[in-house]
Amino acid sequence: MTAFYRYYLIQITQIMKKLLFLLMLLAIVTGAFAQKFAVTKTDEEWKKILTPEQFEVTRKAGTERPFTGELLNNHETGTYYCVCCGQALFSSKTKFESGTGWPSFYASISKQNVGERTDNSLGMERTEVYCTRCGAHLGHVFNDGPQPTGLRYCMNSAALKFLKQ
Numbered sequence: 383m384t385a386f387y388r389y390y391l392i393q394i395t396q397i398m399k400k401l402l403f404l405l406m407l408l409a410i411v412t413g414a415f416a417q418k419f420a421v422t423k424t425d426e427e428w429k430k431i432l433t434p435e436q437f438e439v440t441r442k443a444g445t446e447r448p449f450t451g452e453l454l455n456n457h458e459t460g461t462y463y464c465v466c467c468g469q470a471l472f473s474s475k476t477k478f479e480s481g482t483g484w485p486s487f488y489a490s491i492s493k494q495n496v497g498e499r500t501d502n503s504l505g506m507e508r509t510e511v512y513c514t515r516c517g518a519h520l521g522h523v524f525n526d527g528p529q530p531t532g533l534r535y536c537m538n539s540a541a542l543k544f545l546k547q
């Protein structure tokens with residue numbers, strides 16, 4: 383082995399060590415920021431407690447067909463809970479007729495229960511709404527809602543469970 387070759391070998395080893403260190407750092411940082419939910423189940427476990435439509439909407443970020451959800455025209459007084467884990471999400475007090483075909487609310491029960499994250503799917507930037515306890519996809523929130531908030535939480539009926547008060 384020539385001295386020249388040995389020098390390069392050492393250099394490459396040094397670079398590899400630095401790269402490995404950076405990769406480890408990256409893994410630690412992403413791990414710390416990755417969202418952990420209090421309720422977690424495998425797809426198989428979710429399928430056992432959800433209907434195929436509920437599973438598709440909440441666990442696979444699907445969207446039910448408009449004007450098909452059973453809670454769309456629900457006008458009873460009560461609370462809307464996550465169909466997956468039972469966390470309280472919306473109150474009937476904030477439900478309004480949006481005309482979109484999906485149950486709509488101008489406010490959630492709390493930011494602690496209803497989380498928001500950017501959704502860049504379908505070639506547009508939207509704000510996805512999810513359950514903070516189990517990560518269930520609920521729908522999206524838009525800025526064209528009525529007062530007092532000006533927000534429109536466009537929810538999937540299949541993601542919600544209503545309990546009358």
Ligand SMILES: [Zn+2]
Binds near residue numbers: 518
């Ligand atoms: Zn949930």
